[in-house]
Amino acid sequence: MAAAASQQLPGSPAARPGSYTVGTMSERFDCHYCRDPLQGKKYVQKEGRHCCVKCFEKFCANTCTECKKPIGADSKELHFKNRYWHDNCFRCFKCYTSLVNEPFMLRENNKVWCSNCTATEDAPRCKGCFKPIIAGDQNVEYKKMVWHKDCFTCSQCKQVIGSGSFFPKGDDFYCVSCHEHKFAKTCAKCKNPITSGGLTYQEQPWHSECFICSNCKKQLGGKRFTAVEDQFYCVECYKECVAKKCAGCKNPITGFGRGTSVVNYEDESWHDYCFKCTKCARGLANKRFVCHNGKIYCAECPKRL
Secondary structure (H helix, E strand, O other): OOEEOOEEOOOOOOOOOOOEEEEEEOOOOEOOOOOOEOEOOEEEEEOOEEEEHHHHHHHHOOEOOOOOOEOOOOOOEEEEOOEEEEOOOOEOOOOOOEOOOOOEEEOHHHOEEEHHHHHHHHOOEOOOOOOEOOOOOOEEEEOOEEEEHHHOEOOOOOOEOOOOOEEEEOOEEEEHHHHHHHOOEEOOOOOOEEOOOOEEEOOEEEOOOOOEOOOOOOEOOOOOEEEEOOEEEEHHHHHHHHOOEOOOOOOEOOOOOOOOOEEEEOOEEEEOOOOEOOOOOOEOOOOOEEEEOOEEEEOOHHHHO
16 A cells, blocks of 8 residues: 655645545445445545545545645645645746745745745846846945946946946936036136036136136135236235335235225325325325325425425
8 A cells, every 4th residue: 555645845834734545445445425335446545534536536635726626646745834736836936947845935826936036026126227136236226226237327428337436417327527528517717627626706617726826826715816817816926926016115015904995196006005295294095185306295295395
C-alpha cells in the first residue's frame, strides 16, 4: 500500500492538515459515502474513513486556490495558511515560474509571487523611465523622487547629470553649463555668466573679481570707490592718480569725508573749507569774492590793500 500526504510549503507556519492514505483495498470494506464495495479497488483513507476515489474528490478533496478544481488523490498537493494548490498550479502570478521548493510571497487575491517579482513590484519607480529601481541599481534621489543614474538628464542638452551638480527649475533640471547659458546673468565686464555671488552697480551685474580698481586691481565689492569715465578707483588710487589737488592745501580733493563740496574757479579747484579770503581767512564758498593778482579775497579786503 502506497501512502501519500499533502506537502507543507517551505517556511509555512501552518500545521500539517490531516493526512490521507491511497492504496488498493485487500479487505472487505465499503465506501463511506456511496457504499460501493472497495475490495480490489483503489481507495482513499482519511480520518479513519475509507472511500472510493470518486467520492474522495467529491466530498473530501481540497480545492486548488488557483484553478478552483479538486486536488485529486493522485495529485501532489501544496498548502500554505489553509490554502491549497496543485503542484503544477503553484506558480508566480507575474512570471509563471514554478515555486515548488522556492521562496515566495502570498499577495492580494491569494496570488503567489516569486521573490524576484516581489522585489521588482515593490521597488520605487524611476521618475525618468518609470521602470523599477531594484537593489544594486545606481540611482539619484532628490526631494523624495528617484531616478536611475542614467535617466537623470539635463532638460536642455539631455546629457546625463548622474551624481554631478545640477540646478532645479520647476519640474526641470539643468546641468551647470546649460543653467549658466539659459538663466545666469552676464557680467557687464567679461560677458560671462555669473553662477554665484556677484554684485550690482547701476543696475548692471558684475563678477566680484571683475569689479576692481583700474589702478591697483583690488576688488571693490563692499568698499568705497569713485567712478571716472567708466573706470573705477579705490580711495587711495583715486587720491594718488585721479583726484585734483586743492589750490589751497595742495591735498587731493576726493569727495570723501570732510569737505565733500568742491569749489571750481577757472582751472583750479578747492575744498570748500579751503576756499577762503587770503587776507582775513573768511570762508568764501557760495559767497561773493574777488580774484586779485591770482589770489582770492572777500569783497571787502581788496579795498584795504
